[in-house]
Amino acid sequence: MxxxxxxxxxxxxxxxxxxxxxxxxxxxxxxxxxxxxxxxxxxxxxxxxxxxxxxxxxxxxxxxxxxxxxxxxxxxxxxxxxxxxxxxxEYAFEEWAEYAELQGRLRQARSGGSNPYGRSHEGFNSAEATIGGRKVVNFAAFNYLALSGHPQVRQAAKEAIDQYGTSASATPLLFGETPLHHELDAEIASFLGTGAAIVFAGGHATNVATVGHLFGPEDLIVHDEWSHDSTVRGCVLSGARRRPFPHNDWEALDRILTALRGRHRRALVVIEGAYSQDGDIPDLPRFIEVKQRHGAMLMIDEAHSVGVLGETGRGIGEHFAVDRADVDLWMGTLSKAIGSLGGYIAAREPIVEYLRFTAPLHIFSTGISPANAAAALEAIRVVRKEPQRVARLRELSDFFRDGARERGLDIGVSRASAVIPVITGDWEKTMALSNSLLEQGVNVMPIGYPAVERDKCRLRFFVNVDHTEVDLETSLDLLV
Ligand SMILES: Cc1ncc(COP(=O)(O)O)c(C=O)c1O
Structure with a gap:
């Protein structure tokens, strides 16, 4: 060095x-x-x-x-x-430097007025929310397609509770699955067009468990520098050599693989279908071409792209009309557009079979509840039957992006997705804006360091299919 x-x-x-x-x-x-x-x-x-x-x-x-x-x-x-x-x-936890550092950050958060973190919502968390008995326009819900409050989805969850109880009551491999769980695996695979799929308890845990389990110290993992915490933690757990590449820069990825692929047993490239803090999407065909040239595997985290991108909500693969087989691991969450809880890997059958019988998360941790499985299953069926929800979400997201640009707001590189940041710069200003908007009836979360760079603090807007154009315009006007 x-x-x-x-x-x-x-x-x-x-x-x-x-x-x-x-x-x-x-x-x-x-x-x-x-x-x-x-x-x-x-x-x-x-x-x-x-x-x-x-x-x-x-x-x-x-x-x-x-x-x-x-x-x-x-x-x-x-x-x-x-x-x-x-x-x-060091002995007493209260004296740890890390705890003191957290206290400093919390003091700073509180100094900007009320602290937005940890607030609860009293009804559905969707285009509208109720906070302290007051209805507000809400931009803080992952619930893009408003499916977590959809009557059919709620009904399916209630029936599952009546039939199977409130818990899976064992780990998935060891008698913790109902027929609903198996139906859900099959539904995800059929919706995405992969050979098979497996559901894990939690989207974050899915990334940690999959990356951390499939790869090891002889391997190389190259991921976008904007990758979610869960991917990075999976890399650390694996012990593989980890190299982030500059955001969306497939040429830099190509250079890293050219320099390092030969020294490693296996290589994995990880990107996201839609980046969660910036709402940007990758040029997927380029990444596929690079990974194929270097004999690497490709994993895509579709937490914010499934249900959002593509004509019928099948994600970034549908958006770019790529061959499903060109991506090795289609990862997604059930907690966002799908309105439930959990994460999945959709892939060819041998990969899913290996995960099913060897991934510690599947063997040693209880899976999603029957109600969660039923809700996710019904939600995917609603998306199949009502693709117009996806089209409407896209229309509203574009409307919000255009409106923000017209008003001179900095929305960074957001495109195609329903995540739209308004980059405000420093933390104090971002907190003050978030608090002031809430007072005026608009709930949007401030995002700061370490989730994003210190000078790129932002208000992160999640557009929802149940927003109206008036909601969006009024909120933008208030922000300006
Ligand atoms: C890109 C990305 N991956 C994974 C996750 C984790 O998903 P979950 O909230 O379902 O655990 C998130 C959560 O926000 C995310 O944004």
């Missing part, structure tokens, strides 16, 4: 890698953390770190005109090992 290599630009460190590095430095050099926070440049070089942590030593080699490729031999430790000071022992 050349000393002039920058952590971000050259070595691909993302926020999670930086946090890990910061933790290990804090454990070994607690007394130097203040100075590091003060002095380090935004994207430090290896030498910047070594100078501040070790004795520096030796002249700093100059960067060659064309940076040399990273050598294949073992990477020397970033910090000198022998001079390791004794670890500061």
């Amino acid at each position: 050349p000393p002039y290599a920058r952590l971000g630009v050259d070595l691909g460190f993302d926020s999670l890698m930086r946090t890990d590095l910061q933790r290990s430095i804090a454990a070994q050099f607690p007394d130097r953390m203040d100075a590091l926070h003060r002095d380090l440049p935004e994207d430090p070089t290896v030498r910047d770190l070594v100078d501040r942590l070790g004795d520096g030593g030796g002249p700093v080699p100059q960067a060659p005109a064309t940076p040399a490729p990273a050598p294949a031999q073992a990477v020397p430790p970033l910090v000198p090992q022998p001079a390791r000071p004794a670890v500061k022992q």
Whole structure:
């Protein structure tokens, strides 16, 4: 690792890698953390770190005109090992630095007025919500197609409770499935056109469990830098070498695979069908072409694209009319457009069979309840029967995007999806706007660091099929 290599630009460190590095430095050099926070440049070089942590030593080699490729031999430790000071022992949780840091963030959140986090809603969480007995226009629900309150979906859930009770009462592999669970697996596979599908308890858990279980230390996982926390945690659990690539940049992905694929047993590329904080979509055919050229697998997280993209809501695959077999793992959640709870992997039969019999989440964790399975099953049937819901959602999302642009609001790279951020910049301003909108009858959540960069704080609008054009225009006018 050349000393002039920058952590971000050259070595691909993302926020999670930086946090890990910061933790290990804090454990070994607690007394130097203040100075590091003060002095380090935004994207430090290896030498910047070594100078501040070790004795520096030796002249700093100059960067060659064309940076040399990273050598294949073992990477020397970033910090000198022998001079390791004794670890500061911590006991009471209340004294942990992490807890103090959280308190600081909460103080900051409260300083902008009331704290928007952890508020409850008193009715359906849809285009409208009730907060403290007051009805507001709501942009904080994943419930894109308003299916969680749909009469048929609710009826199906109630009947499932009466027939099977409120819990699956065992893990899926060990007698925890009803016929509804099996029907749901088959329905997802048939809806998406894959050989099979498997449902897990929780969308987040699905990513952690699948990526973490299928891949290991000999493998390479390359993912979009905007990937959801669940994917990144799955990568960490797998022990695979992880490299984020700049958002949507399939050429950068191609370069990473060219440099690294040959040194790894298997390679996985992970992208999203619609990015959850920005509402952008990937150029899927390009990614398929790159993954095929390098003999890698491709996984797409469709949490925000299934039920939203494509003429009939079948997601990013339908949007680009790609061959289903060109993507290895179609991951999705049942908690968003599908109005229930859980996550799924739709894939060819051998992959699903392997997950069914070996994924720890399927063997050791109770699955979704019969009511959740029935709701998801009925919701997919409603989407099949009423594709006009998907068309209407698309129409409203485009209307909101156009309206925001006309008013000079910064909606970043949002396109095609129903996630539309209004980028407001710093945190205080974003919180103040969220609180002020709520006072005026509009509920929209502020999103800040670490979910997005510190200067890209935003109000994140989820458009809902039950919004009206008047709801959207009024909310935009209030925001302006
Ligand atoms: C892209 C993405 N993947 C996975 C998840 C996790 O899904 P769930 O909320 O169903 O656990 C989310 C949740 O917001 C998400 O945005």
